Amino acid sequence: MASVEFQNISKTFGAFVAVPDISFQIADGEFICLLGPSGCGKTTSLRMIAGLETPSSGRVMIGGRDVTYLHPKDRGISMVFQDYALYPHMNIADNIAYPLKVRGEQETRRHARAKEVADVLKIGDLMKRLPSQISGGQQQRTSLARALVYPSEVYLFDEPLSNLDAKLRLEARGFLNHLQRDMGMTAVYVTHDQAEAMALATRIAVMDKGRIVQFAPPIEIYRRPATTFVANFVGNPPMNLIAVEASIGEGALHLKADGLQLAPIALTDAIAKAATSGRMTLGVRPEHLRIAEPSDRNVVSGDLFANENMGPESLVTLERGDNGRVTARIFTDDEIRVGTSVHLAFDTRHVTLFDDSGARIPAADER
Amino acid sequence: MRKRTQNIFVRRTIFAAAATFLGTIFALPLVWFIFAPFNARAELGLAIPSPFTLSNFATVFQNTFAMQALLNSLIQAAGGVVLVGGAATLAAYALSRSPIPGKGAVTYILLLFSSVVSGSAAMVPIFLIISAAGLIDTHLAVILVFAGGLLPTAMFILRDFIDAIPRSYEESAMVAGASPLQAFFDVALPVIRPGIVVVVVWAFVNIWGSFLIPFILLRSDKLMPASVAIYSFYSEAGTPIVTLLAAYSLIYSLPVIALYLFVNWKFGFRFFGGIKS
Ligand SMILES: Nc1ncnc2c1ncn2[C@@H]1O[C@H](COP(=O)(O)OP(=O)(O)O)[C@@H](O)[C@H]1O
Ligand SMILES: [Mg+2]
Numbered sequence: 001m002a003s004v005e006f007q008n009i010s011k012t013f014g015a016f017v018a019v020p021d022i023s024f025q026i027a028d029g030e031f032i033c034l035l036g037p038s039g040c041g042k043t044t045s046l047r048m049i050a051g052l053e054t055p056s057s058g059r060v061m062i063g064g065r066d067v068t069y070l071h072p073k074d075r076g077i078s079m080v081f082q083d084y085a086l087y088p089h090m091n092i093a094d095n096i097a098y099p100l101k102v103r104g105e106q107e108t109r110r111h112a113r114a115k116e117v118a119d120v121l122k123i124g125d126l127m128k129r130l131p132s133q134i135s136g137g138q139q140q141r142t143s144l145a146r147a148l149v150y151p152s153e154v155y156l157f158d159e160p161l162s163n164l165d166a167k168l169r170l171e172a173r174g175f176l177n178h179l180q181r182d183m184g185m186t187a188v189y190v191t192h193d194q195a196e197a198m199a200l201a202t203r204i205a206v207m208d209k210g211r212i213v214q215f216a217p218p219i220e221i222y223r224r225p226a227t228t229f230v231a232n233f234v235g236n237p238p239m240n241l242i243a244v245e246a247s248i249g250e251g252a253l254h255l256k257a258d259g260l261q262l263a264p265i266a267l268t269d270a271i272a273k274a275a276t277s278g279r280m281t282l283g284v285r286p287e288h289l290r291i292a293e294p295s296d297r298n299v300v301s302g303d304l305f306a307n308e309n310m311g312p313e314s315l316v317t318l319e320r321g322d323n324g325r326v327t328a329r330i331f332t333d334d335e336i337r338v339g340t341s342v343h344l345a346f347d348t349r350h351v352t353l354f355d356d357s358g359a360r361i362p363a364a365d366e367r
Numbered sequence: 368m369r370k371r372t373q374n375i376f377v378r379r380t381i382f383a384a385a386a387t388f389l390g391t392i393f394a395l396p397l398v399w400f401i402f403a404p405f406n407a408r409a410e411l412g413l414a415i416p417s418p419f420t421l422s423n424f425a426t427v428f429q430n431t432f433a434m435q436a437l438l439n440s441l442i443q444a445a446g447g448v449v450l451v452g453g454a455a456t457l458a459a460y461a462l463s464r465s466p467i468p469g470k471g472a473v474t475y476i477l478l479l480f481s482s483v484v485s486g487s488a489a490m491v492p493i494f495l496i497i498s499a500a501g502l503i504d505t506h507l508a509v510i511l512v513f514a515g516g517l518l519p520t521a522m523f524i525l526r527d528f529i530d531a532i533p534r535s536y537e538e539s540a541m542v543a544g545a546s547p548l549q550a551f552f553d554v555a556l557p558v559i560r561p562g563i564v565v566v567v568v569w570a571f572v573n574i575w576g577s578f579l580i581p582f583i584l585l586r587s588d589k590l591m592p593a594s595v596a597i598y599s600f601y602s603e604a605g606t607p608i609v610t611l612l613a614a615y616s617l618i619y620s621l622p623v624i625a626l627y628l629f630v631n632w633k634f635g636f637r638f639f640g641g642i643k644s
């Protein structure tokens with residue numbers, strides 16, 4: 001296992017800048033998720049670690065060694081592809097054993113090793129089949145087995161679960177998590193599914209338009225999203241973002257928006273500075289909203305838009321005229337009954353404020 | 368309800384009758400082609416041989432020029448196929464996988480020229496080039512000219528085929544430790560094989576049936592292919608000796624049929640198959 005480092009990496013395709021400038025360090029044993037919407041440069045970044053794409057500038061280091069111009073075969077890496085890339089003319093045993101074959105391992109030994117790995121992944125009895133003769137989930141595990149069959153410095157994953165149905169995806173995710181705890185592998189895992197990233201990563205790099213917007217542990221990303229982009233991308237459903245007018249009066253911050261009733265918020269230097277623009281964004285997670293009672297002071301109101309029962313919880317969504325929707329996630333065994341107009345209350349301790357540019361304003365208890 | 372089923376029945380009958388009629392028209396020459404060689408008194412009319420005889424074949428087998436010609440055809444076709452198959456595979460792979468700018472234009476321009484090269488308009492320059500190279504009256508001359516004429520189309524077909532194959536096959540092999548050469552031979556080549564087979568059969572049939580190029584580039588009898596030698600079964604007055612011609616034609620077509628059967632049995636004719644799961 002080894003560390004991975006990007007030093008001022010950029011990548012352009014012709015005139016198109018896919019990655020403007022990225023630097024990061026991944027320590028030995030970390031499981032990193034590159035998370036972001038489609039087309040933000042995740043695969044390109046991963047392929048530069050693998051050596052399948054050469055950076056336009058900058059350096060890639062693996063285990064302290066400069067590998068920027070090294071051929072993929074010499075980097076000591078494993079990779080699982082989104083389309084699995086199983087060789088259609090080889091049976092499962094030969095597919096899994098292929099990395100050992102190119103390493104000059106003799107046939108009986110490499111097949112024995114392939115069988116070992118296949119058994120762990122519960123595909124040991126499919127060894128004689130062709131890839132076209134097994135299911136999608138089994139193909140996925142075959143490609144995983146091929147990546148695990150030989151020792152590797154870094155494991156790379158490009159959306160390995162995105163072609164599975166929901167149930168298999170959960171199962172495979174759990175297995176990957178177990179594997180990470182078991183092996184302590186260094187891994188870079190590309191996904192656009194925030195739940196996958198939250199579940200697997202020791203740290204998440206949230207990417208937008210070829211840049212890393214925030215690089216932090218999952219809890220940090222969830223609790224303190226650096227920007228409205230991150231806030232809106234992480235969480236299911238994501239954080240509610242309400243555009244508000246900000247003003248300062250009587251030593252406190254006053255926020256105004258349609259349907260919003262909010263007690264003044266204590267000032268900090270950061271808040272005071274951000275308020276000068278007159279505009280802010282108020283963020284509140286769905287689980288921090290509840291059905292309001294008459295005594296509540298911080299309330300957002302609107303017309304009922306949807307009331308979805310998910311079993312242990314309900315998603316109640318209200319619509320504030322033309323000013324967007326707010327969703328609450330309410331944990332209860334009882335069916336939620338709401339009228340045509342809904343009032344949702346929240347605690348200002350669980351509110352996140354973003355300034356005019358979308359950057360998070362540090363809370364009072366942060367230095 | 369009953370009226371409608373009747374209606375359908377009538378329409379089906381008419382369709383079947385028309386199809387049979389058309390089919391028969393097309394089948395007649397083939398039936399002649401199968402019967403005539405075994406008929407000692409074969410003429411251009413269709414007749415069931417009575418008695419069945421192999422005497423036509425006996426006469427043909429005694430014609431050493433014609434027999435040598437079959438071997439020559441085999442040499443020229445095999446040589447051309449190996450050259451076209453090998454070169455087209457490598458060129459198409461490079462054109463498909465490398466980031467050369469303007470590679471699409473290169474293929475199209477070659478394709479355009481190839482129809483000129485194998486056409487009769489280029490026969491004089493081709494003859495001059497081959498003769499300047501001192502290759503007149505050699506197998507090699509025929510093989511090279513055929514390869515030159517067929518390569519662009521072969522490359523075009525194969526490049527299309529390879530373009531449709533995901534790069535992740537070779538990429539996953541290289542990440543797993545394979546050199547580019549290993550990735551090509553272990554992974555890419557087997558996946559491309561159905562495409563190569565199509566090109567090989569196509570090139571073989573093309574060379575096997577071609578008359579003009581060997582006729583112009585060769586002089587001596589002992590190098591002429593079967594497509595030229597078939598004219599030795601014409602009388603001096605230029606009329607065909609139908610019995611012998613029929614027998615020789617049947618022998619002449621057997622290798623092509625055998626190739627089709629072999630390829631179909633061994634690989635199956637698939638153009639885009641076996642790749643997606
Ligand atoms: N080989 C290429 N040529 C041109 N543009 C490319 C190439 N590969 C990727 N891109 C572009 O770079 C951007 C990032 O692509 P990618 O890294 O695949 O995104 P992601 O994996 O995050 O969905 C996309 O806009 C894509 O169109
Ligand atoms: Mg991608």
